[in-house]
Amino acid sequence: xxxxxxxxxxxxxxCKTTDFPYKEDLYHLAHALCDTYGGKLRAKMLSPxxxxxxxxxIILVNGRxxxxxxxxxxxxxxxxxxxxxxxxxxx
Numbered sequence: 001x002x003x004x005x006x007x008x009x010x011x012x013x014x015c016k017t018t019d020f021p022y023k024e025d026l027y028h029l030a031h032a033l034c035d036t037y038g039g040k041l042r043a044k045m046l047s048p049x050x051x052x053x054x055x056x057x058i059i060l061v062n063g064r065x066x067x068x069x070x071x072x073x074x075x076x077x078x079x080x081x082x083x084x085x086x087x088x089x090x091x
Contacts, residue, residue, distance in 0.1 A: 001076065003033065004083045009057075012040040022078040026059065026066060029076060044086065058085040 003020045005013050014037075023029035030053065034042035044056045052072055053059065059066045060083040066074045076082070 001029075001078055002081045003029075004081065006083065006085045007088070009041065009044070009084055009086055012044075013037045023076060025072075025076055026053075026061070026070075026074040026082075027072045029082065030072065045084070056087050058087060059083070060085075 001020055001022050002017060004017050005015065010016055020029070020033070020036075023032055030045055031050065034045055042050075043054070045054050046052070047054055053066070061069055061074060061076065061080050063081075063083075066072075069075075
């Protein structure tokens with residue numbers, strides 16, 4: 001499955017895009033990404049207890065927001081493209 005990182009998340013991962021081993025759902029993918037890329041990504045991607053997604057990211061699966069796909073329990077397919085964005089605020 002292809003994972004795309006945007007904005008400052010690229011600094012945490014060292015890449016814009018990566019082919020990552022398939023995980024059955026977003027929960028397992030998020031934990032595997034955090035195990036691979038470390039604490040800075042974990043702090044943004046997951047809630048403090050690791051049971052939900054963090055409030056500072058937006059995740060799309062094949063262009064659809066995961067809120068419409070089951071949130072952290074969204075089912076994934078090996079051919080999915082997962083895009084991970086930080087929430088951006090301006091003013």
